[in-house]
Amino acid sequence: MSSIVKINWIPIKEYEDILFLFWEGISKIEINRPWCHNAFRVKTVKEMINAIDICSNRKDIDVLIITGSGKKSFCSGGDQNTRGLGGYLDNNGIPRLNILDFYKKIREIPIPVIAMVNGYAVGGGHVLHVVCDLTIASDNATFSQVGPKVGSFDGGFGCSYLARHIGQKKTREMWFLCKEYTAKEALNMGLVNKVVNQKELEKKTIEWCKIIQEKSPMSLRMIKRSLNAELDGQHGLMQLAGDATLMFYLMEESEEGKKAFLEKRDPNFKKFPKFL
Secondary structure (H helix, E strand, O other): OOOOOOOOOEEEEEOOOEEEEEEOOEEEEEEOOHHHOOOEOHHHHHHHHHHHHHHHOOOOOOEEEEEEOOOOEEEOOEOHHHEEOOEEEOOOOOEEOOHHHHHHHHHHOOOOEEEEEOOEEEOHHHHHHHHOOEEEEEOOOEEEOOHHHOOOOOOOHHHHHHHHHHOHHHHHHHHHHOOOEEHHHHHHOOOOOEEEOHHHHHHHHHHHHHHHHOOOHHHHHHHHHHHHHHHOHHHHHHHHHHHHHHHHHOOHHHHHHHHHHHOOOOOOHHHOOOOO
């Protein structure tokens, strides 16, 4: 990190609710609604889904950072001002819960995703950092589940995956009491990976990104798939199997099968060793 003088983020695409930036193989999706503690509306989530899809299709992006604008909040969950009967209302007045689709995108993207938590990670914003692969928090960060306060809950990743992090008892405590937890408390319970001074937050996050970039991308991809597979059920196994197929397609043995078919001959698989 000593060689990094300044991080010059370059915009990838312009959006209304988010900033989508790039620098040296690292991408950043930043919720840019600080006036409401970076609460998301339907449009915000649609933009984040679009941005993460772009990340998935670019070969020059190795790591993704997700964060919020300003120093007070990472994300405070769904914007209650846009909540209607049945969900959060889009421009046509149709209720949506599309943040669930974004959570799945974070799980599915084959690169590491780091939550850079600056301030409050509350409600759906708390679930957002939980589903990321790693979480680095500033020392002023605050973590809380608030669903029962506002007539809401997350029975998916917000419960089951959270319990994998901090255990059943602590998860029930977070949901039943809706308490706030400091960054230090979050670190002690295994909710985050690292706590740093607020001024050092982006620097430390970039430092971790650079370390990750030195590692085998296929190994990281398969590790993420393997860790997700158990909790994600058949869908997780499908993704793991899909990447195993990808690896096989890169091998000479697979190429022999394709070439034989195109050349209208019998394949010679005998020349490939069997690994015991």
